[in-house]
Amino acid sequence: MKYLLILSLFFSFLISVKSQNTDSLPINYFRSPLGIPLYLAGNFGELRSNHFHSGLDMKTQGREGFNIYAAADGYVSRVKISPWGYGNTIYIDHPNGYTTVYAHLQTYKGNIAEQIKKYQYSIESWEIDWYPPDTLMKVKKGDIIALSGNSGGSGGPHLHFEIRETKTEHPINPLLCGFDIKDDIKPTLKRIAVYPINDTSYVNNKNLMQKFDVVGSNGNYQLKYNSPINVYGQIGIGIETIDKLNDVSNQNGIYSIQLSNNNEIIYKSEMKKFSFDESRALNSLIDYETYLRSKTRFQKSFIEDNNPLSIYTTHKNKGILTVSNATNNLLDYLIIDSYGNRSSLQFTINGLKPTSISPKLKSKIDTVFSYEDENIFDKQNIIMEIPKNALYKNLEFEYQIKDTLRGAITPVYNLHNDYTPLHDYITVSIKPGRISEELRSKAVIVNIDRNGRLYSRGGEWRNNYLTAKSKVFGGYTIMIDSIPPTIKPYNIFANKNMSKNSSIIISIADNLSGIKSYRGEIDGKWVLMDFESKKSHLTHVFDNLLAGNHTFKLTVTDDVGNTSITEIPFTR
Known part of the structure; x- marks a missing residue:
């Protein structure tokens, strides 16, 4: 009977392991796409402008022309060529349910090159986004498919390599799949930030975000001035942290951030995979305004009301702490990279209600927009439409009209400010004075950012309004483009x-x-x-x-x- 019980438990264990393996990542299935030692300029989940980095940036010794190899058997399922973004790109579907992506290529090789060129001439376009038949360009593991390059939006020669789930197109973390990349360096912690969540919250007697320097090494960190932080009301915590790998100087992204309060986890995120549809919500994860002002990225360990990111694995009250008078809280950060290297930071916050409070100067609020609703702002000669779920939280909206710029035919309409991120396009419609049909055909809506730079958003006429879409708040006007390229x-x-x-x-x-x-x-x-x-x-x-x-x-x-x-x- 005892033997049968042991045998039963053993088979239950095998079934459990098989079930886990069904959902596991493809460890050691893919070979390296390069034939040189692997060193990274960027890793998966790294924080980039308006998006998470969706793969690995593999160094190519500062030059182009290295052979790029198919990481496994499969077929070319997509070819995209563009002057922007990924540049020259190959997508290969594999029988295990994953797709590998090879970007910023210099040139294609062999049959792949021949088929691409033939297709470009057939449609008379260099720029393509082509989904060829699955029988046209089959590849074997180790086949040379291209040469490494610097095409598209690349900032220097390298290979951008991704592994995606074929069905969902969600990128997964390749560092969890067994590539030979050395990393025994623990994450670096730089600073924390403490945020008052509302008008009745305070950090060191101020209703403003406060930054605190961090010191330490080899995984052990503490606040530079190791004294308690006095807070009151609802607060959130953020951290500035980076990871480094052996033999390279690049600053990479973190795999996991965990924050505990009195030994209870109140926030945890992990970078296993994400959806491209949610990637722009990085701007809700970070302190977006601080990043625009100083290029410093604090990752918030609290979650805004309409943040759609799937990287959050655990949270209590969205990571927001409610601190009352005369309470003590021991906060503990645990930061982990993709290879399990760990760093920690402990600090104390005390509940202390301010005895005297300086009044906070607030800007004039025109209206409050709810993230849950579609919002329309309609003033004389300007209409703005914000779709449902374009905001990460409710917005106290501000509006100004400023003088007409040189070359513009309308005043500048300041629609809030570009320190507030958007997840989706807003629609901006501007009504100019009476203009000729010739000028109407040359008119574009122009966005003016906080530094005075101009960006054309295009536009089409709807009745007497010129209408365009944009993913930023800021200044808007109409200008005339009558100058040919x-x-x-x-x-x-x-x-x-x-x-x-x-x-x-x-x-x-x-x-x-x-x-x-x-x-x-x-x-x-x-x-x-x-x-x-x-x-x-x-x-x-x-x-x-x-x-x-x-x-x-x-x-x-x-x-x-x-x-x-x-x-x-x-x-x-």
Whole structure:
């Protein structure tokens, strides 16, 4: 009987393990996409501008041209080529239910390169987002699929590599999948911030966020001035922390942040995976205003009412503490990286109600918007629509009209300020005075940020309002773009013999509304031209062009239809 009981328990254990493995990550299934030692410039979940980093940035020794290998058997399920973002990208679906992504590539190789070029010529477009048939480009583990590069929005040569769930397209943390990357360094803790949550909350007698420096090393940290922090009312805590890996100087993201109060966990987050739909809510995780003002990212260990992030695994009262008079709270941070290295910080907060309070100066509030509702702000000549769930919390909205800028045809309408993040697009509609049909066709809505920089948001006419979408608050006005794009030949001029050149390079730019399209032709036939956004260069690499006289023609059009054309005769 005892034997049968042991056997039964053993099989129960096997069933349990099998069940766990069904939902486990693909450990040691994928090979490295590079043939050189792996060092990271960026890791999964790292905090970036308006998004979490969704993969690993693998260093390529500061140069381009390393072989990129298929991480496992599969087929090319998507090819995206863009001057922005990921640049030249390959997506490979694998039979285990995961997709690997290879971005910022220089060039494609073999059959993949041939099929991509054929497709580009068939639709006469260099920029593509193509989902080819699953039988067209099959690959085996270790096949060379491309060369590493610096395309798209890359800040330097490297490979951006991702692992995604094929069905959901959610990126997962590749560092949990067994790649040979050395890390025995414990996370670094820099500072904490303590926030009053409402008008009746105080930190050291002030209704303002307060920062506190942290000192320590090798996983053990304490406040620089190791004395209790006096608080009262509802408060939240935030932390500035980074991780480092062996043999590189880059500052990377943290895997897990846990905050306990008197030994009870009140907040915990983990970076196993996330959804791209929620990634912009990073701006709710961090202290967004402090980041814009100082480029310092405090990760809040409390959750705003409409924060949709799925990284939160545990919380009590959304991580918000309610502290009354004469109470003591022992706070304990536990910070963990993807390899289990740990750092901790303990500090004390005391409940102390202020005896004297300085009145806080507040701006004029025009209205209060609820994150749960669709909100419409309608004043003379300006309408703003905020969709439901675009705000992370209720907003005390402020509004101003400012003077007309040079080159604008309306005043600047200050719709709150760009220190408040948005999760979704708002719609801005502006009604100018009477203008001609010609000017109407060249009008764009322009957003002015806190530093006075101008960003065209485009626009279309609805009745007498010009309407555009935007993901930021701030200043808005209407400007006229009547200037066509500029075209500057870089290595070609009229009647030049191009036999010693492998390509044609042209620089293009636009002053306001932005370049919408371009078309290059040689002798009346469309030719492939890569657009390098960082240099604003168009490049056509000669391919089987016969010797003789030829004419290169380039047509560039901006977002409101202004067009420039250049024709250059050359020989080759």
